[in-house]
Amino acid sequence: MAPVEFLVLSQEDVVAAGGLDMDACLRTIEETLVLHQRKETVAPQKSALHWTDELDTDEKHGRIMAMPAYVGGSIAMAGMKWIPSVPANPSRGLPRGIGVVLLSDPETGLPVCFMDGTVVSAMRTGAVSGLAARELAKDGARVLTLYGAGVQARTQLAALERCLPDLEEIRVHDPRRAQIDRLVAERRDLEPSIVPFDDPREAARGSDVLVAATMAPAPFIPAGWVGPGTLVLSVSSLDLEVGVVARADLVVTDDLEHETFHPSRPLSRARDAGVLDTRAVVPLGAILAGDHPGRTSDDERIVVSPVGLGIEDVAWATAVYRRARAAGIGACQRLWEEPIWT
Numbered sequence: 001m002a003p004v005e006f007l008v009l010s011q012e013d014v015v016a017a018g019g020l021d022m023d024a025c026l027r028t029i030e031e032t033l034v035l036h037q038r039k040e041t042v043a044p045q046k047s048a049l050h051w052t053d054e055l056d057t058d059e060k061h062g063r064i065m066a067m068p069a070y071v072g073g074s075i076a077m078a079g080m081k082w083i084p085s086v087p088a089n090p091s092r093g094l095p096r097g098i099g100v101v102l103l104s105d106p107e108t109g110l111p112v113c114f115m116d117g118t119v120v121s122a123m124r125t126g127a128v129s130g131l132a133a134r135e136l137a138k139d140g141a142r143v144l145t146l147y148g149a150g151v152q153a154r155t156q157l158a159a160l161e162r163c164l165p166d167l168e169e170i171r172v173h174d175p176r177r178a179q180i181d182r183l184v185a186e187r188r189d190l191e192p193s194i195v196p197f198d199d200p201r202e203a204a205r206g207s208d209v210l211v212a213a214t215m216a217p218a219p220f221i222p223a224g225w226v227g228p229g230t231l232v233l234s235v236s237s238l239d240l241e242v243g244v245v246a247r248a249d250l251v252v253t254d255d256l257e258h259e260t261f262h263p264s265r266p267l268s269r270a271r272d273a274g275v276l277d278t279r280a281v282v283p284l285g286a287i288l289a290g291d292h293p294g295r296t297s298d299d300e301r302i303v304v305s306p307v308g309l310g311i312e313d314v315a316w317a318t319a320v321y322r323r324a325r326a327a328g329i330g331a332c333q334r335l336w337e338e339p340i341w342t
Contacts, residue, residue: 003334003336003338004110004334004336005333005334005335006110006111006113006333006335007112007113007114007115007324007325007330007331007333008114008115008330008331008333009113009115009116009320009329009330010115010116010330011116011118011119013116013324013329013330014115014116014320015119016327016329017320017324017327017330018319018320018323019119019120019316019320020119020158022126022127022130022155022162023162024319025124025127025159025319026131026159026162026163028075028127028315028316028319029127029128029131029312029315030131030288031074031315032071032075032312032315033131033254033283033284033285033288033312034285034288034289035071035072035073035075035285035311036283036285036309036311037283037285037286037288037291038285038289040071040072040073041069041070041071041072041311043069043258043309043310043311044068044069044310045257045258045261046065046066046067046258046261046310047065047066048064048066049063049065050063051063055238055263056217056218056238056264058085058237058264059087059215059216059217059237060087060217062084062085062086062087062088062096063084063085064082064083064085065081065082065083065085066081066082067080067081067083067309067310067313068080068310069309069310069311069313069314070106070311070314071311071314071315071318075315075319076106077104077106077112077315078103078104078105078314079102079103079104079310079317079318080101080102080310080314081099081100081101081121081310081313081314082101082102082117083098083099083100083117083118084098084099086098095118095151096151097121097122097151098118099116099117099313100114100115100116100117101113101114101115101117101313101314101317102114103115103321110335111335113321113324113330114333115317115320115330120313120317121313122151122152122155123155123158124308124315124316125152125155125308125312126152126154126155126156126157126160127155127159127312127316128254128306128308129159129160129211129233129235129306130158130159130160130163131159131163131284132231132233132252132304133159133163133164133209133231133233134164135284135287135294135295136231136250136287136295136302136304137164137208137209137231138229138295138298138300139298140166141164141166141167141208141209141231142164142166142208143167143169143171143206143207143208144160144164144169144170144171144207144208144209145172145173145197145203145204145207145209146170146171146211146213147173147200147203147210147211147212147214147216147239148174148213148214148236149174149176149179149180149182149183150215152213152235152236153172153183153213154183156211156235157187160209160211164209167192168192169192170192170193171195171196171197171207172194172195172196172197172203173196173198173199173200173203174214177196180196184196200220200221204221204225204226205225205227206227207227207230208229208231209230209231209232210230210231210232211232212232212234212235212239213235213236214236215236216236216239219238219240219241219242220239220241221241221244222241222243223241223243223246223247226244226247226301227301228299228300229298229299229300229301230301230302231302231304232244232248232301232302232304233304233306234265234266234303234305235306237264238264239266240266240303240305242266242269242270242273242275243275244266245266245269245270245275245276245303245305246270246273246275246276247301248301248303249302250282250294250300250301250302250303251267251276251282251302251303251304251305252281252284252287252303252304252305253282253283253305253306253307254285254306254307254308254309254312255307255309256278256281256283258307259305259306265307266303267281267305282294284304
């Protein structure tokens with residue numbers, strides 16, 4: 001029997017192998033969500049380590065999640081993302097989220113790759129928002145408001161700029177002005193430029209797409225900020241008041257069972273408050289697959305709350321792994337010369 005090896009990819013290797021290629025990521029995540037709609041995936045619930053039982057424990061204390069998954073189709077890979085989220089890490093000079101991904105051959109169970117998952121996780125999150133905006137923003141959407149100027153802001157913008165062809169104005173609100181300044185500096189030569197807003201309500205006024213990607217410990221976006229025709233993307237958990245969901249004409253998520261498993265998520269809170277008919281919630285994969293029409297009027301208020309699925313991480317990690325292998329990127333690690341027991 002030949003020795004067993006697997007590929008190891010550092011974050012630098014992931015980037016070199018195209019981990020920041022948003023166009024490819026959008027295609028991969030679209031295929032994945034359609035496969036999920038067609039029941040060609042296996043997506044167990046996340047296992048989470050929480051340090052308290054408080055609703056805002058993620059935002060205050062952090063957590064660690066394990067997200068196993070299998071994706072069929074052309075991806076045909078099993079794997080798991082392990083991702084701690086530590087709110088205090090930026091003050092230590094570390095990312096808040098630090099992920100790793102393990103990929104395994106679904107036929108033999110052998111590991112094929114162990115890789116940085118931080119880039120993978122951020123990219124697939126942005127891609128889901130981009131696909132939702134492509135399908136559900138009203139025609140001619142030109143004003144985007146982003147709450148939060150952290151890591152997620154970068155991949156949200158990378159995807160949304162590709163999927164909102166008429167975009168003319170990007171508004172950003174974050175109480176940490178230094179974060180906005182850094183984002184503005186990074187995009188100095190890109191159009192449209194970022195317009196900082198100190199007042200979160202004013203940032204929402206007249207906006208076509210609102211994206212919440214913050215670590216806010218309590219809801220701060222009320223229904224009154226969401227005008228007719230607005231698309232709301234709730235990437236983070238506690239930003240939306242439940243009235244935003246209650247007032248929506250269409251509510252969409254990547255997976256309702258996963259979304260409502262987490263008590264802090266918008267649809268879980270709206271369900272518990274008795275203002276959401278979960279039977280009416282539409283999977284994003286159904287819209288991408290053509291099984292649901294999505295937006296039917298420019299006046300519809302639409303809320304999308306994508307909780308994030310392990311299938312998305314496994315799919316994009318697989319694409320990056322295959323690129324790396326083809327390009328000779330990464331280092332091989334020996335698992336064994338031959339197994340001790342068979």
